[in-house]
Amino acid sequence: MARRLHFLVNVGSAGYHPAAWLEPALPADAFIQLSHYQRVAVEAERGALDGLLFPDIPVQQPGIARAPAATLDPILLTSALAVSTERIGLIPTATTSLNLPYNLARRILSLDHVSGGRAGWNVVTTFEPAAARNFGIRELPERDERYRRAGEYVGLTEKLWDSWESDAVIGDQALGRFADADRVHAVEHRGEFYSVAGPLNVPRSPQGRPVLVQAGASPQGRAFAAAHAEAIYTTQLSLSASRSFSAEIRSAAAAFGRDKDAIRILPGLVPVIGATEAEARARFDELQGRLHPDSAPARQLARWLGYPDVELDLDSPLPHRLTTLPEGRIGPQGFFAAITGYALETGHTVRQLLTEFLGGHRLVIGTPVTVADHIELWFRTGGIDGFTITPAVLPGYLTDFVDQVVPELRKRGLFRHEYEHTTLRGHLGLPEPANSFAREPVSATGM
Template identity: 75%
Template sequence: MSRSLHFFVNVGSAGYHSAAWLDPELDPSAFVTLDHYRRAAETAERGKLDALLFPDIPVQHPGIGRGPAASLDPVLLTSALAVSTTRIGLIPTVSSTLNLPYNLARRILSLDHVSGGRAGWNVVTTFEPNAAKNFGIDHLPERDERYRRAAEYVELIERLWDSWEYGALIGDQENARFADPDLVHAVEHRGEFYSVAGPLNVTRSPQGRPVLVQAGSSSRGREFAAAHAEAIYATQFGLDASGEFSTEIRSKAAALGRDPDQIRILPGLVPIVAETEHAAREKFDELQARLRPESAPVRRLASWLGFPDEEFDLDSPLPAHVLDLPSGRVGPQGFFTSLADYAALTGHTVRHLLTEFLGGHRVVIGDPAQVADHIETWWRSGSVDGFTIIPAVLPRSLEDFVDLVVPVLQERGIFRSEYSGVTLRDHLDLREPANSFASQR
């Protein structure tokens, strides 16, 4: 294959569907047990998938009375999973707004060493005001400032990760020479928002640097992704829009002097798969039926868009006025825009949209060949490099994908049967970045 197909797995709580925790096979407290996540990690590794991505918003979810939300710290959790896995990549989500750069650089690079070069970092800027208050921040900066801060933050993190050059660690026991101080560099950063001396007290990554992942799709998020991201967890509902997104990101990256072929675009996908299409639809209907009262899916869609649910007629398209981005929207803008554009383009009824949309991502329901067809069509279009699989119920939905869909993709010769390397960069076919200090010399 001239290009590879890639898969991340979004691993959150009991699963992505609101009724996931109501699965009778799942212990309601599973989302705070290591075995729950270990089983998901082992399943993904068995399927030769690229990496696990752990979402995080460090605040108590307001809907806790109706179901669990992500709670375990993703850096600590991925460190624990590094011990029981050997190949799968590990990508915690950590906010650039709520963490000091030196501490975060050290934590992520430590994870990279512990895992043998399998770490990434999903960079988010945090839009939730209540999360900020948990860190003593009364008012979050506006979106533009958050992204300006994040740009300086990421550049500083990369310099900290570069502060030890390869060859700096000598380890000459006979002559008692441990390291070459000339190859260990202070960053001496004095920027608009941050001031850090350095160097980092952790040696260079086994893969050069941990992989930078980004999940924003707003206009500012796209600019940030084009400048910094090596993998993008996006939201796309239609193939045309996905192609436009890819073209925009890669064109902007090239204009900034980056190689556009060194960016992996992996939009979210919620696969509901069974041996037959009928059985798959029954699976989805069973999940929907567990939601009480009956209008819960509609209420969730309305709440997500930011409008009262009484404005929605199940058997009519979304009203035109709800397709305009509300001024002052706090939540993700890119997710809203992707859904609104798709709804306007297709004219689907609310009832139809609810079979294709789940919490900001596209749902595909079918037998193994049908789900594989969807993946292959999008991948061959060149608009995506793969998908971020979002299991509706963990770990069962992930096991269905690995056991039913992955073999079809392997038989078609478009997905690996074995890992060809050991690091996350190996899996994603990403080059090792040059050390910025070595390049200066």
């Protein structure tokens, strides 16, 4: 079968653009209304997209005076959405730095059962000191240790998800026999950071295990992704960078003994669509025009790079000194490297840069055909498997994508016309992992 595109949708509040909440059709408190997220899920499911990814940092973000920088708990939210959806995958973000392994493994697996095998887990490590303080942690470990902890954490979680074999539940009501206790296994994990007895008190997933998603792009994050991730939400701004990232991840995955083709690489994409190029540009300019002067894109870019006091010249290239990671910067290194690398590669002025990325992700402004052309080019030549669509405004810009771009991709034979599976793992074309506790089958000779 020919390769097919895969699409996740980044569902962040009212949308990815900082002025999304000012959309006249949206209530100001859309970000706390279940009905808002239900509308988003309906649109994504109508387009047969693979899954919804819900970002999360458990701390009140700065800038609350200008925008609703807050989120609902993604596991609770996805559990609610499981009831009103049928096929779309549901992927909450949860940090290994601030959760206990047994509890989080149980919550994600519970979501998987509630949704009929549609759950994933976007694995992150927390870099925000303010978030740590909300959990009574005075100081977070350095990045290397955070990822060592995460590696042990994920391995332990997989053991907990495997602690029930797939045929452990017998369910014989006549004989009063519920489960084969020999097929429910203690984990007895004693590691560098965690100690858990197990087993989990939830049976094995309908899809084998929930799908592991990862979004870190630092050197440590890429190594972690190669070792564990089944889908990767990454920031890539150029084809050359995308190819290099894909080759690095797949080569490292093979070195870990993994199938390099059983990883879905899905960089972020912000599509702004109009009937003409001019109309699409006008829509984006309208969004930009809603920003308060303190949130001007050039000023935001400098702050985001870690240089809050720098005034950027829109018609000059990004100053070379700003392409060096500032000392003490604690934000995502992958976004920083992607943007500064793209600036150096292209020599674009700041104004040009601001028309090609939004918040760290590739921005494509144009007609449905223009957006489809971009997706097809990257899919065929960029070493990727699709995109994580990151709508500037929700649900409206997602509706545009489903109504106008998805039919174009279907016409080209690049995307499914309807769901062909019932689980997230099935949508993504990922194999069901073997149970690490399952006993080896006995051969016909008994050997």
